[in-house]
Amino acid sequence: MASDEKETNGIRLWSYVVIIVLLSDSNALFKFTNVKCTCYERSFCELKLCELKVLGRGIVGLNLHAQVHKLPIKSTTCVLTMFRRFSGYRPFLFNATLDVCHFLKHRKRYPFADLVYEGIKNFSNLNHTFPMQHDIIVSQMILNDDMISKAPALNGFYKLRFVVKTDGVWRGEVEVYAEVNLGIDRW
Numbered sequence: 001m002a003s004d005e006k007e008t009n010g011i012r013l014w015s016y017v018v019i020i021v022l023l024s025d026s027n028a029l030f031k032f033t034n035v036k037c038t039c040y041e042r043s044f045c046e047l048k049l050c051e052l053k054v055l056g057r058g059i060v061g062l063n064l065h066a067q068v069h070k071l072p073i074k075s076t077t078c079v080l081t082m083f084r085r086f087s088g089y090r091p092f093l094f095n096a097t098l099d100v101c102h103f104l105k106h107r108k109r110y111p112f113a114d115l116v117y118e119g120i121k122n123f124s125n126l127n128h129t130f131p132m133q134h135d136i137i138v139s140q141m142i143l144n145d146d147m148i149s150k151a152p153a154l155n156g157f158y159k160l161r162f163v164v165k166t167d168g169v170w171r172g173e174v175e176v177y178a179e180v181n182l183g184i185d186r187w
């Protein structure tokens with residue numbers, strides 16, 4: 001039975017090695033690949049920062065600073081659309097128009113938007129309800145595997161687009177690109 005035991009340990013060691021390899025591979029898991037921001041009107045907003053930065057091996061942080069010239073920000077609508085790359089990015093699974101004030105007060109009614117917000121909240125100053133009396137800042141936001149463990153994620157390249165309207169005027173948009181690479185297809 002001693003040999004059986006050795007074999008089991010061997011397998012355990014082997015899966016451990018596989019996990020380490022997956023985790024340390026910078027192409028693995030869930031990470032940002034690009035970000036693009038646009039302010040439609042300089043008189044309303046200006047982008048001081050919209051970039052990805054490598055924070056460590058395989059760790060990519062997102063920084064965004066949109067200076068807002070007309071405060072406070074009150075009524076805000078956001079069109080949130082997910083895309084997946086096939087040949088070119090196509091709308092995929094989620095597209096909705098959100099009243100952001102309503103969303104912030106009743107988050108549980110918007111499961112997908114809430115998942116996205118949970119991912120952003122800790123890294124931004126958008127962590128409270130309206131009105132917003134300040135610039136919009138996201139600082140060193142990182143993605144982690146837990147964020148997609150709750151969502152049906154397939155390996156691939158994705159884009160999430162936020163188009164924002166305040167006081168009835170379209171103000172700008174942010175497009176965030178990410179890669180999901182779990183090493184294996186879960187589905």
Ligand SMILES: *[C@@H]1O[C@H](CO)[C@@H](O)[C@H](O)[C@H]1NC(C)=O
Nearest residue numbers: 079080081091095096097098
């Ligand atoms: C997404 O939904 C909005 C309305 O909520 C609509 O105007 C827009 O055309 C839709 N976009 C796509 C890509 O389906």
Ligand SMILES: *[C@@H]1O[C@H](CO)[C@@H](O)[C@H](O)[C@H]1NC(C)=O
Nearest residue numbers: 118119120121122123144147
């Ligand atoms: C945000 O912070 C809370 C409290 O510190 C923590 O429980 C949660 O896991 C964090 N979420 C993310 C996405 O980092």
Ligand SMILES: *[C@@H]1O[C@H](CO)[C@@H](O)[C@H](O)[C@H]1NC(C)=O
Nearest residue numbers: 121122123124125126127128
């Ligand atoms: C929001 O974030 C700021 C800066 O990170 C922090 O000082 C503040 O306590 C947070 N507010 C809430 C309601 O979590």
